[in-house]
Amino acid sequence: MELTNKTIEKLRLDIDNVLNKRLNWQIEEINLIGNGVINAVFLINEKNLGKLAVRTPWRSEENMMDKNSSGIISLKKEAIISEHCHKHQIPVPKIHKLYFSNEINFLVSDFVSGDGQEISSYDIGELTSKIHKVPLDGLSIVDQNERKLSNIVSHRITGRVHSLNKLINTNFIIPSSEELEAILNTSKTKNSLLHLDVRPPNIIGENGIIKAIIDWDNSFVGNPIMELMRIFESKELVEGDFIKGYNDLDIIENTDTIIQSIYRLDTALMLSILFTSFINDSEKKDYYLKRVHFLIEEISNNL
Template structure:
């Protein structure tokens, strides 16, 4: 799962845009008679559809809308490499008891989009039980990360990647909103983040309801490994906290009642800045939402003030 080199000089204007028809064209060899195709969702980079048939179970397709990813959060990532990573980590999840949909196939033609085909798990609106989620995340963090080279890590140490991206994303936010004082440099962040390179685990890094396939409060599948990293679990727990998911029941399931204490120290605050800056950029630039952007920018400002206070005390 080694990442392919980033082609930073490729312009968005030269890229081919792919649609559902392009993805369906890759399924011709399967000779499927499709009754309906319904969009389940997707993010900025990928589309997800469920295909329904007469007399057989539905399947889910995931494919990129274009090859190279360029936005204010990420520059020059290869969507094919990310989709191949999703395939590999879903297979790995099954092997080690992490809930995941079954992988039906991975199509990688010479032309056109790569397509990941997985089983369709019927879900409901009942939220995943936080205690169960905490136990599953703990199990994930106990697995070896040996041999995994996440695309989002860009071939670097986690501390280097996180520091660079946090600094770059704060600079994007500063184009839209005034941030307090002098922003921490990537060198300052990398210095404080160095401990996340110790005892690395495989981190999902997008633990939110949109990526939980669940029924009756039970997690049946953890999907979308695009943001995966190999780092100390504190980085993931900081993201869960910024997503609002670090509840007492989650902490109990995870097996620790002292998670928030670590997140108030310089290391924890730097980890939280990584997520806070990303979310602010999403709602300012990638999926603009004025009210959410206001909330996320305020959160980023609050964390910057907290980091400045504890750094001055130290």
């Protein structure tokens, strides 16, 4: 399903109707500025608040009032976590309105512009460290449902291995989800808020200075070592510079290799499936398939 001009216009009119007529805002313009698999993002100009971003699910099935739809979960998650982070001085767009109805659902936040200049991996490391130190204060992640991250990841890994085996007609064999979860639960590291998609496209900056981190769709509360392993495995940042900015080598040195490998495997599997089924990049596909093979062997050897 593609985002058509007809759908864009309907979303634009629905947003305009709600903000101007139901909420009595004064919207002077509204334009589409981007879209993903689930959400479309509109830029609006409100007379008193200035430029704001409106994020709304664009697929018809996602804009229903089903509280379990990924679109509704995405909006709730972004709103709750952004408000929590804003309270603790993490640079995120300020939330202005979370709106649900039978016609349209959307989230209004500050529009943060950037100039596209590269942000150093050191600075991103510093920001990630600050996120991991944010007090949880009872923060509950909408789609985590009080489950431990170890439980989520262990089941996700076995599911991804099954999917990858079918995709490339191979037979990767790994320990059961129960075995993986038990290993992950041996870690004594304190839980943190995790972003779990820390990479340049989700960092908005200007003149090389970070202005905001966005897109909390993947976030959970859990062991921060998972965040670090995901970043290192994805290779979108300079690892050495990131570590210097993060400034906590103890967390890695005090974590068993097998735990690091399991968290790395989760990411390698995700990227293998991505480059096999969704993005045509044979070099990255081959690389991550080799990483999956290596990490599975490493986990088996450390059992």
